[in-house]
Amino acid sequence: MTDLRRVMSTFATGVTVITVGGETPHGMTANAFCSVSLDPPLVLCCVSGTARLHQAVSAEGHFAVSVLCAEQEDTARYFANRARPRGREQFVPLDWVPGPHTGAPLIVGALAWLECEVEEEVVAGDHSVFVGRVLHALAGEDRPALLFHGGAFRGLARAPLPDEANGQVRAG
Numbered sequence: 001m002t003d004l005r006r007v008m009s010t011f012a013t014g015v016t017v018i019t020v021g022g023e024t025p026h027g028m029t030a031n032a033f034c035s036v037s038l039d040p041p042l043v044l045c046c047v048s049g050t051a052r053l054h055q056a057v058s059a060e061g062h063f064a065v066s067v068l069c070a071e072q073e074d075t076a077r078y079f080a081n082r083a084r085p086r087g088r089e090q091f092v093p094l095d096w097v098p099g100p101h102t103g104a105p106l107i108v109g110a111l112a113w114l115e116c117e118v119e120e121e122v123v124a125g126d127h128s129v130f131v132g133r134v135l136h137a138l139a140g141e142d143r144p145a146l147l148f149h150g151g152a153f154r155g156l157a158r159a160p161l162p163d164e165a166n167g168q169v170r171a172g
């Protein structure tokens, strides 16, 4: 399905690290993340059935999301690398804090953080869609986001001018 991969790579996304707490904390880079509902507050992430994160989210029933900033490309590459250490050791090279609601690691310096409990898990082909009820959502500093487009990490071309900021579109 190379064509679908190539076609979908034209859709620019942000980049997140999805984490799970518990005895064996785990994190994984993911861009299949989006908002679902404001009332009740729901988001979703799509996780490959072969990803270790899949088993961790199913078992713990929660996940946290750190939305990465442009300076966190190394963090995105790290959590996409299957060869990284497992469990707690995985988080040793990073600045993180445990989420107050789930204990899942939240990456320091990210643009925003969400903690969710799994509301629904839908098996969809070779991935599962985890719908999460948002327990807590917090935005950090207003900084440029890390983007993924055309199979590569990218940054925003430029920050919006003040006039443009007035015309911001509200999505969702």
Ligand SMILES: Cc1cc2nc3c(=O)[nH]c(=O)nc-3n(C[C@H](O)[C@H](O)[C@H](O)COP(=O)(O)O)c2cc1C
Pocket: 015, 027, 028, 029, 030, 031, 032, 033, 046, 047, 048, 050, 051, 052, 053, 054, 076, 079, 080, 081, 082, 148
């Ligand atoms: C930019 C980027 C986005 C990714 N998005 C997803 C995703 O949304 N879902 C997914 O299952 N894997 C995604 N991956 C792949 C996982 O990060 C990668 O397979 C990871 O090593 C799986 O970790 P785990 O098996 O230790 O949980 C993405 C990789 C990159 C580089």
